[in-house]
Amino acid sequence: MRSLRPIHVIGGGLAGSEAAWQIARRGVSVVLHEMRPVRSTAVHKTGHFAELVCSNSFRSDDADGSAIGLLHAEMRRLDSLVLHTADVHKLPAGGALAVDRDGFAGAITAALESEPLIDIRREEILEPPAEWDSVIIATGPLTSPALAETLSRQTGEAALAFFDAIAPIVHRDSIDFDVVWFQSRYDKAGPGGSGADYINCPLTRTQYDAFIDALLAGEKTAFHDFEAATPYFDGCLPIEIMAERGRETLRHGPMKPFGLTDPHRPGQKPYAVVQLRQDNKLGTLFNMVGFQTKLKHGEQARIFRTIPGLGNAEFARLGGLHRNTFLNSPKLLDATLRLNTAPRLRFAGQITGCEGYVESAAIGLLAGRFAAAERLGDTPALPPPTTAHGALIGHITGGHIETIDKGPRSFQPMNINFGLLPPLACGTRRDARKQALCARALADLDSWIGAAMPHAAE
Ligand SMILES: Cc1cc2nc3c(=O)[nH]c(=O)nc-3n(C[C@H](O)[C@H](O)[C@H](O)COP(=O)(O)OP(=O)(O)OC[C@H]3O[C@@H](n4cnc5c(N)ncnc54)[C@H](O)[C@@H]3O)c2cc1C
Numbered sequence: 001m002r003s004l005r006p007i008h009v010i011g012g013g014l015a016g017s018e019a020a021w022q023i024a025r026r027g028v029s030v031v032l033h034e035m036r037p038v039r040s041t042a043v044h045k046t047g048h049f050a051e052l053v054c055s056n057s058f059r060s061d062d063a064d065g066s067a068i069g070l071l072h073a074e075m076r077r078l079d080s081l082v083l084h085t086a087d088v089h090k091l092p093a094g095g096a097l098a099v100d101r102d103g104f105a106g107a108i109t110a111a112l113e114s115e116p117l118i119d120i121r122r123e124e125i126l127e128p129p130a131e132w133d134s135v136i137i138a139t140g141p142l143t144s145p146a147l148a149e150t151l152s153r154q155t156g157e158a159a160l161a162f163f164d165a166i167a168p169i170v171h172r173d174s175i176d177f178d179v180v181w182f183q184s185r186y187d188k189a190g191p192g193g194s195g196a197d198y199i200n201c202p203l204t205r206t207q208y209d210a211f212i213d214a215l216l217a218g219e220k221t222a223f224h225d226f227e228a229a230t231p232y233f234d235g236c237l238p239i240e241i242m243a244e245r246g247r248e249t250l251r252h253g254p255m256k257p258f259g260l261t262d263p264h265r266p267g268q269k270p271y272a273v274v275q276l277r278q279d280n281k282l283g284t285l286f287n288m289v290g291f292q293t294k295l296k297h298g299e300q301a302r303i304f305r306t307i308p309g310l311g312n313a314e315f316a317r318l319g320g321l322h323r324n325t326f327l328n329s330p331k332l333l334d335a336t337l338r339l340n341t342a343p344r345l346r347f348a349g350q351i352t353g354c355e356g357y358v359e360s361a362a363i364g365l366l367a368g369r370f371a372a373a374e375r376l377g378d379t380p381a382l383p384p385p386t387t388a389h390g391a392l393i394g395h396i397t398g399g400h401i402e403t404i405d406k407g408p409r410s411f412q413p414m415n416i417n418f419g420l421l422p423p424l425a426c427g428t429r430r431d432a433r434k435q436a437l438c439a440r441a442l443a444d445l446d447s448w449i450g451a452a453m454p455h456a457a458e
Contacts, residue, residue, distance in 0.1 A: 006031045007134045007371050010125045010147070012049040014082060014357050015349025015364030016138035017108050021081040022368030024117040028375045032112065035124035041142040043224070047122070048105035049112055050082060050361075056104075058086055058358050061097040063442075065434045067416045071358055071388040072097060073438075074445050075365065078389075081111060082361040126150060128345065134375060136367050138348040140360070141324040148325055154342065159328045165292040166412045168300060169285050169316040170276060171419050173430075175199060178264070180309035185259035198277055199286055201309040202262050202270035208251065211272075211306060215243045218299040227323045238293045238321060254290025274307050280395065285316050285419040293319040316417040317355075328411055329353045329396045336370040336380045337363070337397065346371055352396045355413035362389055362416075363396070381451075384444040386437075391420035 009020045012034035020032045037047030044051050060066040063073035075083040089103040112118050126146040128135045139147055152160045182196040189195040203211065220240060242249045251257070255272040262270055276286035293300060297318045305311055329352050332339060337352060339345045348367035349360040366389060370380035383390040395414055414420070421437050428436050 004028055004375055005133065006119070007136065007375060008033065008128065008132045009136045009138060009368075010128065011137065011139035011143075011349070012036075012112070012120075013138060013140045013349060014050050014360040015140070015367070016136065017050040017112060018080060018082050018361045018364035019136050019138055019348050019368035019371070020112060020118050021115070022079075022365055023372045023375075024115050025079065026369070026372035026376065027117070028372045029117045029119070031119045031121060033121050033123055033125050035122070035144060038122050039124050039144065041140075041144075043142060046105065048102075048109045050085075050108040051105045052099070052101045052357060056091070056098050056101045057093065058097040058099065059356070060095055062095055064438050067388060067418050067421075068356075068358060070438045070441055071362055071392070071416050073442060074388050075358070075362055077442075077445060077449060078365055080361065080365055081108065082358075082365075085111070133344050134346070134371055135344060136346045136348050136364075136371055137351065138360075138364055138367070139325075139351060141322075141326070141350045143325040143351060151327075154345075155327060155332055155339070159332055161324065161326055161328070164320065164322050164324045164326070164412050166317065166320045166322075167288050167291040167293075168304060168319045169279055169287045169414075169419070170310065171314045171316055172199075172284055172286055174312055174314040175276075175286070176309045176311060181263050183260055187259075198275040198289070199309075200260055200262070200270075201274040201276070201307050202257075202265075203255070203272040203274070203308060205271040207306070207308065208255070208272040209247075211303070212243050212247050212250070214303045214306065215240045215295070218303055219296045220294045221296050221320070224323070238295075238319075239291055240293060240295060274310075280420065281398075282419075282422055284423060285417075288319075291319060292321060294321050295319070316419045317414055324350070324413065326351050326353045326413055330398055330411055333397050335382060335393075335397050337367050337393070350413065353411060353413050354392055354396060355415045359392055359416055362392060365389075366393055381448070384448055385422055387441045387445045387448070388416050388421070389445070392416050395420050 006029040007023050008031045009016045010033045012032055020030045023030045036044055043053040059068045061072055062069035072083055085104055085107045086097055086099045089099045089107060091098045091100055124144055127150045180199050180201050183200055184193060184195050184197045187195040242253055251272045255274055257270045257273045260273055275289045277289050279285040279287045300318045301315060305313055334340055337346045346367050348364040352363055354360060354363050373380040385391060385394050418434060418437055424433060424436055
């Protein structure tokens with residue numbers, strides 16, 4: 001084998017561990033830089049690679065009916081170190097894949113340490129030196145402040161966020177269009193709009209009053225200790241904080257009813273309106289405009305389903321406000337996760353704007369394979385958009401659409417969900433859709449593995 005320069009991976013969490021493994025499996029050497037245990041983060045407790053900082057669950061393992069289960073199945077077919085190790089260290093957890101966290105992280109650490117092509121260095125990287133020609137940055141939601149400062153400088157202040165302010169996202173096909181309607185306020189088209197870009201949910205005064213009472217009484221999530229200084233920004237206050245400031249505040253903010261006419265009841269002016277805006281290019285997901293919240297997830301689902309038209313809403317994501325470090329990836333990264341302005345730098349894991357242990361590892365897997373392919377003189381092959389891997393990377397690098405009006409930056413971290421996959425041709429029964437999406441994804445993944453992976457692990 002010819003001698004190739006190593007690829008540098010910064011961060012040995014879920015994404016960096018998987019990326020390093022994938023690169024080494026392709027015969028390319030890796031230097032893996034991990035700052036723990038020399039320097040830790042506010043939440044990690046050990047020096048292990050791929051430490052799980054909170055829950056020990058990789059969520060549902062149902063590859064026929066859940067998007068995360070599908071992602072598991074795809075990762076198994078792609079020889080994922082993280083999934084293989086999770087399978088070995090799994091604990092009884094019903095339909096979920098839960099792991100013994102110490103056994104899991106210990107085994108990942110042992111696998112990386114015993115791989116001859118991986119050179120492990122326990123050090124904090126403040127700035128990737130110019131002579132490293134291929135780098136994967138996988139430093140996660142708690143990227144060390146010095147490196148975050150470097151990335152801020154390199155990408156522009158507004159392109160790196162330190163908190164996510166997440167509004168819930170609803171699957172369009174779960175919204176009741178006998179109640180809601182499409183219209184932009186005052187029918188304004190704006191740049192790139194049609195004049196009918198928003199889904200509007202009308203509330204009467206009684207419904208609005210009940211909604212405000214529910215928000216005020218709803219159970220909220222506490223900040224972690226390290227998030228205690230989380231600032232509330234102008235333009236993205238949690239809705240329950242707005243409601244606390246006065247019962248009418250929301251009606252003059254995100255729930256204002258002006259410039260909208262309900263075609264189902266043209267003579268009756270709504271007292272308040274909740275608007276949803278298209279969130280992905282496929283048009284399958286809509287976000288609740290201005291509805292970032294710290295309400296507990298169960299409370300969100302219960303309270304938001306009282307909004308007319310959302311009685312049966314299925315949420316692709318619920319709201320939240322967290323400490324996080326992530327890039328405005330659709331703007332900054334190319335299709336293979338490289339920084340447009342400095343292609344020697346590639347990103348992986350939660351810092352790219354995916355959410356979750358498994359999603360972070362999946363993006364690490366792709367970043368590792370892309371970097372190795374490049375090093376071997378091949379063109380990195382993108383997974384089909386119909387697969388969970390393709391859908392996830394699509395969300396990060398291009399599938400999200402920017403907000404069409406002023407407000408906080410709209411790209412926010414996202415778990416894998418079926419709304420990110422291109423819909424099936426019409427005619428598939430609703431109850432059979434998930435299964436059909438999974439079957440299509442696995443068939444397309446198999447063709448991709450066969451056709452496009454000349455250096456697949458033997
Ligand atoms: C408090 C908290 C709780 C979470 N709970 C869950 C949960 O229960 N379930 C879930 O699915 N997801 C959870 N997440 C979200 C996310 O999926 C995990 O954080 C996941 O670990 C992200 O994977 P990653 O590889 O991108 O980052 P990480 O796993 O955090 O790995 C990043 C690594 O980079 C290292 N590093 C950072 N800066 C440097 C530097 N400058 N030089 C060298 N090394 C560096 C860190 O030490 C770390 O090992 C949580 C996130 C947080 C912050």
